[in-house]
Amino acid sequence: MSTSADQRMLLVQVEDLRMAYGDTVIQHNLNFDIRAGEIFVIVGGSGCGKSTLLRHLIGLQPPAKGRVLYGTRNLYESDESTLSALRREFGVTFQAGALWSSMTVGENVMLPLQLFTDLDADARESEARFKLALAGLPDSFDSEPSSLSGGMKKRAAIARAMALNPALLFLDEPSAGLDPISSAHLDELLAHLCRDLGTTVVMVSHELDSIFNVADRLLFLDAESKTMTALGPPRDLQRTAPPRVQAFLRRVDTGGPDTQPSTSLATAEAQP
Amino acid sequence: MRPSQVANDPEPTALKAAQSAWSGDGEAWYVTVSGDWQGQHAAIADAPQALTRQAQASLKFDARDLATWDAGLPSALWRSLSALDPARVHIDTGGLPTGLAQILSLALPKGSAGAAVIAAPLNAWARWGLKAQAVGTRLQVTLGFVGSVLMSLSRLVRGRSDMRLSDLAWQVEHTGPRSLPIVALVSFLVGLIVAYMSAAQLERFGAQSFIADLVTVGVVREIAALLVGIVLAGRVGAAFAAQIGSMRANDEVDALQTMGVDPVDHLVLPRVLALLIVGPLLTVFAALVGMLVGWAVAVLLYGVTPLEYAYKSVQALTLPHVLIGLLKGTVYALLVALAGCRQGLAAGRSAQAVGDATTAAVVQAIVWIVVAASVLTVIFQRLDW
Numbered sequence: 001m002s003t004s005a006d007q008r009m010l011l012v013q014v015e016d017l018r019m020a021y022g023d024t025v026i027q028h029n030l031n032f033d034i035r036a037g038e039i040f041v042i043v044g045g046s047g048c049g050k051s052t053l054l055r056h057l058i059g060l061q062p063p064a065k066g067r068v069l070y071g072t073r074n075l076y077e078s079d080e081s082t083l084s085a086l087r088r089e090f091g092v093t094f095q096a097g098a099l100w101s102s103m104t105v106g107e108n109v110m111l112p113l114q115l116f117t118d119l120d121a122d123a124r125e126s127e128a129r130f131k132l133a134l135a136g137l138p139d140s141f142d143s144e145p146s147s148l149s150g151g152m153k154k155r156a157a158i159a160r161a162m163a164l165n166p167a168l169l170f171l172d173e174p175s176a177g178l179d180p181i182s183s184a185h186l187d188e189l190l191a192h193l194c195r196d197l198g199t200t201v202v203m204v205s206h207e208l209d210s211i212f213n214v215a216d217r218l219l220f221l222d223a224e225s226k227t228m229t230a231l232g233p234p235r236d237l238q239r240t241a242p243p244r245v246q247a248f249l250r251r252v253d254t255g256g257p258d259t260q261p262s263t264s265l266a267t268a269e270a271q272p
Numbered sequence: 273m274r275p276s277q278v279a280n281d282p283e284p285t286a287l288k289a290a291q292s293a294w295s296g297d298g299e300a301w302y303v304t305v306s307g308d309w310q311g312q313h314a315a316i317a318d319a320p321q322a323l324t325r326q327a328q329a330s331l332k333f334d335a336r337d338l339a340t341w342d343a344g345l346p347s348a349l350w351r352s353l354s355a356l357d358p359a360r361v362h363i364d365t366g367g368l369p370t371g372l373a374q375i376l377s378l379a380l381p382k383g384s385a386g387a388a389v390i391a392a393p394l395n396a397w398a399r400w401g402l403k404a405q406a407v408g409t410r411l412q413v414t415l416g417f418v419g420s421v422l423m424s425l426s427r428l429v430r431g432r433s434d435m436r437l438s439d440l441a442w443q444v445e446h447t448g449p450r451s452l453p454i455v456a457l458v459s460f461l462v463g464l465i466v467a468y469m470s471a472a473q474l475e476r477f478g479a480q481s482f483i484a485d486l487v488t489v490g491v492v493r494e495i496a497a498l499l500v501g502i503v504l505a506g507r508v509g510a511a512f513a514a515q516i517g518s519m520r521a522n523d524e525v526d527a528l529q530t531m532g533v534d535p536v537d538h539l540v541l542p543r544v545l546a547l548l549i550v551g552p553l554l555t556v557f558a559a560l561v562g563m564l565v566g567w568a569v570a571v572l573l574y575g576v577t578p579l580e581y582a583y584k585s586v587q588a589l590t591l592p593h594v595l596i597g598l599l600k601g602t603v604y605a606l607l608v609a610l611a612g613c614r615q616g617l618a619a620g621r622s623a624q625a626v627g628d629a630t631t632a633a634v635v636q637a638i639v640w641i642v643v644a645a646s647v648l649t650v651i652f653q654r655l656d657w
Contacts (some may be wrong), residue, residue, distance in 0.1 A: 058530050068591075084532040092530040098523035112531050115434055157527075170530075 008035035010059065011168065011200055017066035018124045019049050019056065026052060030229045031067070033218055035166075039194050039201045039214050041234075043248070044221035050204040051172055057202065058092055059083055059169050075147065088116055091161030095176075097153030099145035105156045106141035107133065109234070112163045128163065135159035136185050151178045155186070162193070169193065172202035175210050187213045208251060220245045288339055292316040292348075301361075301640045303352075306337030309345040316352040328360060333367035346375045353380065358475045417614045421544060422538040435535035443546035451554060454507060458499050466490055471574050480574045486582035487566030492589060496558035498645060500551065501604025505637035508611035512543050513633035516616025517626040525617070526567040540613040544606065544610035551605025552598045559597060592657045600648055604641045611637035635657045 006015040011035050014063040026049035029112040034040045042050045046065060055061040056069060059075045070086055078086065099108050109128035113119055119127065127140055135155040145153060162170055175183040175188075187210045192213075193199040205211055211218060212234055220230040220237070222244060238249050287308040294317060295302045301323050303316070309427040323329055328350060331353075353363065365373035394402070470486040480502045516539055519525050525535050563585065612633045619629035 055526075060526055060529060084534070087532040089588055090530055092527065094523040094527060096522060098527040100524050100527070101519070101522070112533075114436075114530075115533060160527075164531075 007036055007126035008237065010034075011036045011070070012202075013067075013069040014057070014165045015067045015069065017053075017056065017068070018064045019052050020064040025226060027226050027228070028065075029219055030221075030230055032228065034200065034202060036200055037194060037198050039190060039203070041215040041218045042202070042204045042213050042221065043206070045223045045248075048221045050221060054170055054172055054202070054204055057130070059087060085220060088164065088165045091153065091164065091166035093157040093171050093174060095172045096150070097145070097157040099148075099153055099156055099160070101145050103145075104141070105137070105145060105148065106145050109160045109163050112160070116164060123179055127239065128159075131159040131162050132156065134162065134189060136189075151182055153180065154178065158186070158189075164198070165199075167198075167200060169199055169201045171201065171202075171205075173204050173206065175205065175207045176231055183207065183210060186210070190214050208249065220248070234246040263266065288582060293325070294320050297322065298324060301329055301331045302334050303331065303349070304334040304337075305345065305349075306335075306339075308339045311342070311344070311347075316348045318352055319356055323361065324355065325356075326360065328362075330362045330364060331356070332364045335368050335372075337371065341369070341372060346372055346379070348412065350378055350379050364642055373467045377515055413618055414614060417617065418610065420528055420536045421540055421610065421613075423560035424534065424541050427534075427537065429533065429542060435541045436538070439461040439538070439542040440545055443542045446551055447504070447546050448550035448553065449542075451503060451507055451550070452557065455503050455554050455558050456561050458503055459496065459561040462495060463487070463491060463562035464497060464569065466495065466562070466582045467566040471569060475574065478577050481572065481578065481584055483566060483574065484576045484581045485588040487570075488563055488585045488588050490597075491562035491566065492559045494597070494600070494645075496562055496650070497555050497597055497600035497604055498641070500554045500558050500601050501608060502638060503552070504547065504554070504605055504608045505611075505622055505634050505641065508547065508628045509608040509633045509637045512609065512612030513616040513630045514618070514626060515631040516540075516613060517619035519621070520617065520619050520625055521621045533586040540617070544609040547605040547609040548602060548603040551602045554605075555598055555601025596652055596657065600645070603644055603648070607640040607644060611640060 012034040014032050015031055018028040019030075020032060029055070040086045042053060044050050046047050052061070056063045057075075059068075062076045071121045073082060073086065075083070075086070077195070099105065100111070103111065106125070106128050109131055110124045113127055117124075129138070132141060135158045135206075137152060137155050137159065140148065140152065140156060147238065148156060154177065158174060161171070169190075178186060190201055190203075191214050194201055201214075215233055215234050218230070218234045218237060219228055220241070222225075222229040226242075230237050230245040232241075234249065237245055239246075241249070287310060290305075290307040290309045292305045294302065295304060305316075311611070323331070356363070359542050365380075368376065397568070424433065424435075426433060449521075467483060467487050470490075471480060471483050474480055474482050474486070488550055516525070525539070526533050530539055565577070567581050567585075570581050571578050615629040615636065616632040
């Protein structure tokens with residue numbers, strides 16, 4: 001790989017990570033790093049452990065084996081205060097948004113500001129309104145989370161994750177369930193956060209369109225061999241990766257010759 | 273192969289019986305299906321043992337006499353083929369009609385995925401061992417939880433807590449004033465029972481004036497606190513477990529944690545402190561209602577004069593009784609809060625799990641309250657307080 005990502009500073013290092021639930025190994029032998037200022041996308045089939053990997057990276061769930069290093073600090077050997085200081089540099093969104101249901105959307109975005117900054121109430125509110133507007137929800141400040149649609153909850157969660165201007169943003173399927181326009185808006189937002197503010201984005205995604213638009217590098221987790229089978233810029237992987245990864249990526253090749261998906265169902269209409 | 277449906281034919285074509293059979297030996301096997309596989313029809317027999325024992329074999333289909341079929345046929349075929357190990361038996365769907373073959377191959381296991389390993393059933397000792405281990409784990413979780421609440425409390429004292437005062441105020445309002453009606457009702461009825469029962473016994477000795485002693489001491493020292501504990505367990509402990517449990521199910525607790533907010537500081541501490549404040553206050557209220565009922569019963573039904581009752585009550589009500597009653601009320605409220613929050617935080621991530629956590633919170637709170645009541649009563653009696 002000779003991308004600019006190579007020259008960037010190392011932010012996160014994952015060494016020999018093994019993920020397991022009880023005796024069932026989901027993934028093993030994962031070795032990769034995440035560099036400052038890149039958009040790093042984790043892809044793979046359903047159930048291959050993408051969200052679990054994200055939970056390991058943000059310190060929510062210790063892996064069965066291996067290390068997650070932030071600089072020289074091992075996430076799972078840090079004491080509670082280091083860990084919580086480290087976490088304040090993260091912004092995280094979960095698959096279903098995970099907005100705190102006892103507060104309004106605006107209060108959700110303001111809570112981290114209230115706890116971790118010295119801003120007064122007015123400044124907090126305007127900051128929260130700004131972040132909501134960035135995420136494309138300018139009118140939802142006073143709404144209850146339960147009154148938002150699934151896609152709006154995700155965008156509100158992204159606004160909350162951006163509240164403290166984190167250095168690292170972890171997003172679990174941010175664009176799943178969004179309409180095409182909101183999804184394009186989100187891609188644009190991520191690209192700007194990354195290019196203009198230097199935010200590092202780590203996301204799990206299935207949306208190949210958006211992966212090709214924004215991803216600097218892509219990590220492919222394979223469900224059958226239970227390990228990573230490809231890592232690199234998506235367009236390189238389209239040519240050089242193992243066949244299964246190529247097949248995955250070919251489903252949406254925006255410019256390539258074989259844009260037609262050829263599944264067995266496409267020809268299944270023929271009657272016996 | 274399907275019979276041509278003639279549009280103007282009023283009589284539907286008579287259906288031929290759906291039939292299937294396994295044939296072959298050694299390494300080459302066939303499944304023959306024939307007739308009309310429409311609607312309800314018989315299942316296909318399981319693969320013969322001669323085939324399943326083969327180290328290597330191939331299986332083909334003969335569907336030349338298959339007339340018509342619907343979704344039931346691929347389902348029946350799949351059921352009879354699913355016992356075959358794809359690494360040992362090669363299934364060739366070529367002999368089936370195209371649509372049927374395609375649907376079937378979507379469902380059949382692909383390649384050489386290893387056969388599932390079925391764990392041997394555990395013997396009785398191992399099952400008991402696992403149960404004991406689970407009890408140990410639960411105890412460990414509870415102790416760990418109590419420890420983290422204490423640490424959170426020490427952070428609060430040092431001014432480094434993530435707890436918001438507005439959360440504490442909200443919890444106090446929802447657990448305290450809103451519990452008054454139910455506490456009043458329960459306390460009134462139980463007070464009535466105690467007053468009646470003691471009056472009925474004491475009347476036989478002409479000692480009605482002692483109703484005051486019995487009711488006042490009983491209510492203040494034991495009954496008020498116990499009632500408050502049980503009402504809080506049902507009204508508040510269950511709510512705590514459900515609130516925190518559903519927050520866990522929605523990843524809201526994880527969202528707090530990833531933001532560097534301690535969930536114990538933010539969720540548990542306001543609830544525990546709220547009940548520590550509300551518990552003794554509700555106990556005082558319950559005791560007052562109970563004493564009032566005792567007074568009413570004695571004065572109105574058993575002819576004790578109001579002043580005599582008041583005098584006896586004041587004489588009986590020494591400071592230790594009051595303090596012990598308050599202490600018990602506080603301890604029970606604390607146990608309710610701890611049980612509710614602990615079960616909520618340990619809940620699984622589904623609606624069923626939240627329900628289980630709510631039940632467990634109430635049951636655990638009541639068990640803990642009864643155990644604490646017995647222990648405290650024995651201790652205080654021994655100390656002669």
